Amino acid sequence: MSATITSIAHYLPPDVYPNSYIEEYLDTNHEWIMTRSGIAERRFAKDGATSDLIVPAAKEAMEKAGYGPEDIDCVIVATVTPDHAFPSTACVVQNKLGLKNAWGYDISAACSGFIFAFVTAAKLVESGAAKRVLLCGADKMTSVMNMQDRAQAVLFGDGAGVCIVEKSDDPELGFKDFITHIDGDGGQYLHKIAGGSFKPSSEETVANKEHYIFQDGQPVFKAAVKGMADVSVEIMERNGLNNETIDWLVPHQANLRIITATAKRMGLDPEKVMINIEKYGNTTAGTIPICLSEWSQKGDLKHGQNVILSSFGAGFTWGSIYMRWNTNKK
Numbered sequence: 001m002s003a004t005i006t007s008i009a010h011y012l013p014p015d016v017y018p019n020s021y022i023e024e025y026l027d028t029n030h031e032w033i034m035t036r037s038g039i040a041e042r043r044f045a046k047d048g049a050t051s052d053l054i055v056p057a058a059k060e061a062m063e064k065a066g067y068g069p070e071d072i073d074c075v076i077v078a079t080v081t082p083d084h085a086f087p088s089t090a091c092v093v094q095n096k097l098g099l100k101n102a103w104g105y106d107i108s109a110a111c112s113g114f115i116f117a118f119v120t121a122a123k124l125v126e127s128g129a130a131k132r133v134l135l136c137g138a139d140k141m142t143s144v145m146n147m148q149d150r151a152q153a154v155l156f157g158d159g160a161g162v163c164i165v166e167k168s169d170d171p172e173l174g175f176k177d178f179i180t181h182i183d184g185d186g187g188q189y190l191h192k193i194a195g196g197s198f199k200p201s202s203e204e205t206v207a208n209k210e211h212y213i214f215q216d217g218q219p220v221f222k223a224a225v226k227g228m229a230d231v232s233v234e235i236m237e238r239n240g241l242n243n244e245t246i247d248w249l250v251p252h253q254a255n256l257r258i259i260t261a262t263a264k265r266m267g268l269d270p271e272k273v274m275i276n277i278e279k280y281g282n283t284t285a286g287t288i289p290i291c292l293s294e295w296s297q298k299g300d301l302k303h304g305q306n307v308i309l310s311s312f313g314a315g316f317t318w319g320s321i322y323m324r325w326n327t328n329k330k
């Protein structure tokens with residue numbers, strides 16, 4: 001038995017912030033941002049929490065599949081910007097959507113959140129422990145961004161992608177294989193240090209700006225180029241895939257240079273790579289499901305196509321999934 005995505009949707013806040021907006025108050029420029037990251041604009045949510053990004057996408061995904069709130073029996077939220085430390089954002093979403101038959105939880109794996117959560121959802125479905133999982137990848141990065149720091153204010157954005165994972169009608173389609181890794185030694189290069197049990201919030205942590213993202217970009221960049229390419233090539237080779245047989249690479253959207261390097265190591269034609277970083281920046285757990293949803297909406301993600309998902313993020317966390325896209329509705 002295999003698990004598959006049967007419906008997908010995404011939500012992005014409507015307010016668009018181009019590079020020219022950030023140029024007005026920070027010492028940066030469009031040229032630097034584009035050449036270093038490939039980002040031209042991003043979406044910032046004016047208000048609300050991560051669950052408010054998830055709910056509209058979840059409603060759309062459920063409606064497209066013809067499911068009501070009672071049909072979902074599990075909700076998994078991948079995020080590093082949960083509404084609260086507790087209760088989980090899964091509980092908040094469950095309540096807001098009235099998913100009265102669902103249990104669920106959050107998964108914290110930063111930019112690899114969607115991949116790690118998709119592995120979990122697929123295995124729950126394959127084992128019979130869950131029938132229909134509402135799988136959400138979402139982050140409100142503006143809640144942890146220091147807008148006065150040009151090294152991060154230009155990189156991130158807010159957004160959510162939500163899909164339904166359930167049993168595939170065709171065992172040849174859907175989730176096929178995965179590779180996942182963590183390396184805690186990488187935590188020193190990318191983190192939000194305060195606000196947890198290690199450093200509870202205090203006047204001092206606020207004054208020291210320790211509730212914002214800290215990123216030492218270069219070591220993360222180097223590890224990301226290697227880590228994302230390694231897992232992508234490994235999953236490709238062990239499934240007997242190549243440039244001819246892979247239809248899409250769906251990479252995490254942190255930096256266009258990381259994406260390009262990964263595609264090059266795989267020997268993939270650039271037109272087989274989903275890229276929307278220019279429009280949305282890095283929405284952390286949101287990037288991969290937002291890509292899948294956009295390409296599926298455009299009709300470019302077709303039944304039976306071979307798709308590789310790949311990510312690298314804080315932790316460090318990284319991984320890859322091989323799946324065959326299934327457009328059949330239940």
Ligand code: UT7
Nearest residue numbers: 028029032036111150151154217218220221224254255313
């Ligand atoms: O998604 C989770 C995983 N995260 C990633 O994958 C991100 C990985 N890292 C990166 O993508 C890149 O390292 C960045 C995009 C974050 C930075 O690019 P970089 O080419 O590594 O630049 P850098 O950090 O080495 O900075 C180069 C220069 C510095 O100035 P000096 O020291 O050379 O004078 C920075 O101060 O660029 C400066 N700089 C900026 N200049 C204009 C940093 N941010 C900006 C900015 N505008 N926004």
